[in-house]
Amino acid sequence: MNIETLRWQNNHLEMIDQRVLPARFEYLSYDSAASVAEGIRAMVVRGAPAIGCAAAYGVALEALRLNKTAPETFRSGMEKGFANLAQSRPTAVNLFWALQRMRQVWEGMNAAAPAVVAERLLDEAHEVHAEDIRINRAMGAAGAALLADGAHVLTHCNAGALATAGWGTALGVIRSAVEAGKKISVIADETRPFLQGARLTAWEMVQENIPVTLITDNMAGHLMAHGEVDAVIVGTDRVAANGDVANKIGTYMVAVLARRHNIPFYVACPLSTIDLNIASGKDIPIEERAPEEVTGFRDCQWAAPGVKTRNPAFDVTPAELVTALITERGVVREPDKEKIATLFHQKQL
Structure with missing residues (x-):
């Protein structure tokens, strides 16, 4: 099944509304940076690579919206659009990577008319989208070799096609192994509190007839x-320069359990998710989301009214617990600062 998490239709960006899956499958339409920022903030789209793609399109949409304005109006409007997108979510570094990439294109065309800039930015957003799929395929090929035929693979949250432009990071490795003829079965943590494993990972695997078993988070051990x-x-949503990994809350517990039971713990990540400006995991900003996500889900509320909650959306897994990073430039075993730095000196995909 070819899942188009984001698609360009009639000069608008359309994104699958991941909040209502698997009950409903529907696209929502976006026409400005502000509307895309709200879609990211509200988790219509989620997953670091998909957020990056959405942000790139958000910049292009804002340029198209302003393409008939005077240069001064265009510039001030674009700066506001960049700011709106940058404030949508703090942890996923692909958001800021994509915004910086789009800004470099824009600033490199300083003397061009707004309409010309808008078309160039749209071309760049399309390239970010296509490049993400190529990268996911390369990661999948690199990681598939790590899985034995018949392996039972546990995953946490959703790192599939829905978290990317297509194919997926963690689930992309599994898809590539299945495509290579291996019999792989998936164990999906439900991933409290937003249930990305139960609602999204399980749905993706069912669509493709890849065997999947859903468990609650506290069953993994x-x-x-x-x-x-x-x-x-x-x-992962961000990897620090030393190899520490920020991912959906609960990942750290899974990594500790895997180490206790001598089970390899792999992290699939494009280079765009590695932040060389962050020295270690303790410096990664952790988003704290609304208490309502913990006290209930949709119309069902199970917690006592007035109870105090905590809702950090991510946690950090130390590099020492990571067996290997799976990237588009190969597998990095026992990642550390030196090995990660070397990745960025290899030939571009």
């Missing part, structure tokens, strides 16, 4: 202790 997990693969 039990299955590992009974030999039912052969490997763990997760995605």
